Amino acid sequence: MTHALPLLQVALDNHSLSDAYRTTRLIAPEVDIIEVGTILCVAEGVRAVRDLKALYPEKIVLADAKIADAGQILARMCFEAHADWITVICCADINTAKGALAVAKEYGGDVQIELTGFWTWEQAAAWRDAGIRQVVYHRSRDAQAAGAAWSDADINAVRRLADMGFNVTVTGGLALEDLPLFQGIPVHVFIAGRSIRDAADPVAAARQFKRTIQQLWGQEGTCCTAQSR
């Protein structure tokens, strides 16, 4: 194996912690990263981060707070609740990202820039210059609902971000059958939300994601032939 496999992240976009637990009690052992989704953050506040990390201390817990301003204050709030990673929204002032990153370093955590909606390559260069190492390429949920599918433009943007040196997380209504679109790109994390949470058998759905990732990224060039069946 010449490179790390993409990690699997489950997005908890539940409306309450108790509802989220119905998912995590089943699939927490199957995933690498537990995301406290923005919906759950708004529903329950930062205690959602604190309680999920307390339940699953061995997992990376990501607070998808989509911080837009007050980067240091909100970052500290999340890291004090034991988040491992937090998100800053792409339109935030560069000083917001810098402030969040400075606090992350105090706690040994990290910051992801959430590429939801409108952003530019000039901003991407500025994030790199500021020391940001992670971005989340996010096909908007509302754009999806309006009919936008994964496009060549999406795939090319993910490749370009990886080429810039970012660890790229890919998300946005990601289904199992979308994974081959990204083959050959060193994707850092794939996020599955509804495709795991709403599956008839969430454990089987999570394991199938891991298996497909192994098939596509496990050994370059041998994918999709005879392995791990």
Add this chain to the structure above:
Amino acid sequence: MTHALPLLQVALDNHSLSDAYRTTRLIAPEVDIIEVGTILCVAEGVRAVRDLKALYPEKIVLADAKIADAGQILARMCFEAHADWITVICCADINTAKGALAVAKEYGGDVQIELTGFWTWEQAAAWRDAGIRQVVYHRSRDAQAAGAAWSDADINAVRRLADMGFNVTVTGGLALEDLPLFQGIPVHVFIAGRSIRDAADPVAAARQFKRTIQQLWGQEGTCCTAQSR
């Protein structure tokens, strides 16, 4: 009086509801709009909105959730907690703003686009086309901390947004002495946060804001001479 006076909004960027109450119990009667700031939203979740509206039902309660995606879901969550107005972040896909606005109309509420960080005039035109009536011109807290002051560019942008037909809220480390910068522009709302919350006498600070607004906008052309002393 030829036009409505700008309203006064207090931003509650506290880290807990109990801390916010120390401000609201004093100054709620003095302000028009109570803002559940993003920091308080993250700290306490949507119950901050529910509890503040329950305490102050006669006030406009604004949930500064800075919605970036899942516009309908997050809007419904806020309006079910009895928010009057909610915010959508400027970089959100236009369908996020449209979704939030559709839900707002169900509840008789409204949506503000939060102009924090990076946005374009093309987006502003798209918001108008989508039926958005309110924007929040926001000097970034982190940009402020990095030394950016209110500039001619800020003032001109506020004027241009008002000319486009938006009801414009102005915020971002706004001090009493900044208000005259906006004289002659039909500003809809001024937000004061730390300049009221952290004042030695918050009631006196809020009243001074209202008095200065009356002086500057109360009667066009007669401002700053002999009235309301």
